[in-house]
Amino acid sequence: MGEDLYNLLGVSRTASASDIKQAYRKLASKLHPDKNPGNASAEARFKRVNTAFQVLGDKKRRALYDEFGDAALSESFDEERARMARQWGGQAGGSSWGRGDSGVHGFSIEDLFGRAEGGGGEVGQGVGQGVGDFFADFFGGGGKRRGTRSSQGADLEQSLSIDFVSAVRGTTVKLVAPGDTEPVHVRIPPGVQDGSKMRVKGKGAPSPVGGPSGDLHLEIHVEPHPHFRMEGNDLHVNLPITIAEAYQGAKVQVPTPHGLVTMKVVPGTQSGMSARLRGKGIARQGRSPGDLYVHFQVHVPTSQDSQVQDAIDALSSYDQDVRSSLHF
Numbered sequence: 001m002g003e004d005l006y007n008l009l010g011v012s013r014t015a016s017a018s019d020i021k022q023a024y025r026k027l028a029s030k031l032h033p034d035k036n037p038g039n040a041s042a043e044a045r046f047k048r049v050n051t052a053f054q055v056l057g058d059k060k061r062r063a064l065y066d067e068f069g070d071a072a073l074s075e076s077f078d079e080e081r082a083r084m085a086r087q088w089g090g091q092a093g094g095s096s097w098g099r100g101d102s103g104v105h106g107f108s109i110e111d112l113f114g115r116a117e118g119g120g121g122e123v124g125q126g127v128g129q130g131v132g133d134f135f136a137d138f139f140g141g142g143g144k145r146r147g148t149r150s151s152q153g154a155d156l157e158q159s160l161s162i163d164f165v166s167a168v169r170g171t172t173v174k175l176v177a178p179g180d181t182e183p184v185h186v187r188i189p190p191g192v193q194d195g196s197k198m199r200v201k202g203k204g205a206p207s208p209v210g211g212p213s214g215d216l217h218l219e220i221h222v223e224p225h226p227h228f229r230m231e232g233n234d235l236h237v238n239l240p241i242t243i244a245e246a247y248q249g250a251k252v253q254v255p256t257p258h259g260l261v262t263m264k265v266v267p268g269t270q271s272g273m274s275a276r277l278r279g280k281g282i283a284r285q286g287r288s289p290g291d292l293y294v295h296f297q298v299h300v301p302t303s304q305d306s307q308v309q310d311a312i313d314a315l316s317s318y319d320q321d322v323r324s325s326l327h328f
Helices: 005-009 017-031 040-056 059-073 079-093 109-118 131-138 164-169 243-248 306-316
Strands: 156-162 171-176 183-188 197-200 216-222 228-231 234-242 250-256 259-265 274-277 292-299
Touching: 005 017, 005 040, 017 040, 040 059, 059 079, 156 171, 164 171, 164 216, 164 228, 183 197, 183 216, 234 243, 234 250, 243 250, 243 292, 250 292, 259 274
Parallel strands: 156 216, 234 292
Antiparallel strands: 171 183, 197 216, 228 234, 250 259, 274 292
16 A cells, blocks of 8 residues: 555645645655755655645545545545455455455455556465456456546646737747646647636646546736727727827828738817728637727827917917816
8 A cells, every 4th residue: 555645745635626636736846856965855745735636626626535445546546346246245255345454255356457457366265266256347457447437647727927019919928837847838828818728738746556647727818908808809099199180180100910001090080089000900710800990099298398389379269168068
């Protein structure tokens, strides 16, 4: 019987999922190879702690471990067959098989799954003719390893922050998964939204029994832009224009994800009016690109220059009730 996984993490068997995760993070940070270069003992314990969390951090695998002990760590383990075997053992010898129990006729569930993986030998002594064949059939033909979901490493979660421009254009980021030392490159597609989730297959925790690694689940946080915002495939921007540009009309340059674009401001443009630049929004793979909506904001001069004041005085001479249509 191997080392108790709860003891490895320093938690009780009634510990909550949050307590288990907290204990793992504390130990993993303390024992990480980067903090203990050349310390073989710390590295070995780090691996055992990681294995313990892969099991106890997964609700289903933890329940199986609580029920069957170390046997549940075997890649060839099958809970339904194990329960059938336990029931059969109880009928044969009046004994229950749990964690640490020897079972019936001197063997345990751990022995059964261990020998099944070994691919030969008799299972138990003194059980009688045909029992070896019975368990060989139970465990996949005398020890054939079967890839099951329970043999996969634990899935891991991590948050990732990217800037707005990278979210619009798409980017490739390099990150290190929790409990790992090797970086992984992740491709972020164009148009990823704040709060989006991505799965990186096979980049989670390694399997403690030689199965496939789990997956890495990323939650994306997109940092806000001071001028632009996303709405689906479309972009929106507030574009400042001068009083002269708004009154007379003008040609102005607008920044887009595809470079600067020249657009026309029609004479008499007011703050809040908008124009659309087709196809200058987000270009997602396999879809038509979105549009860029330009919202005009007329900016008045803030300079205290006398010439500016004279120009404002001249404008004031034109009597116009700009609020004549305003009512509740």
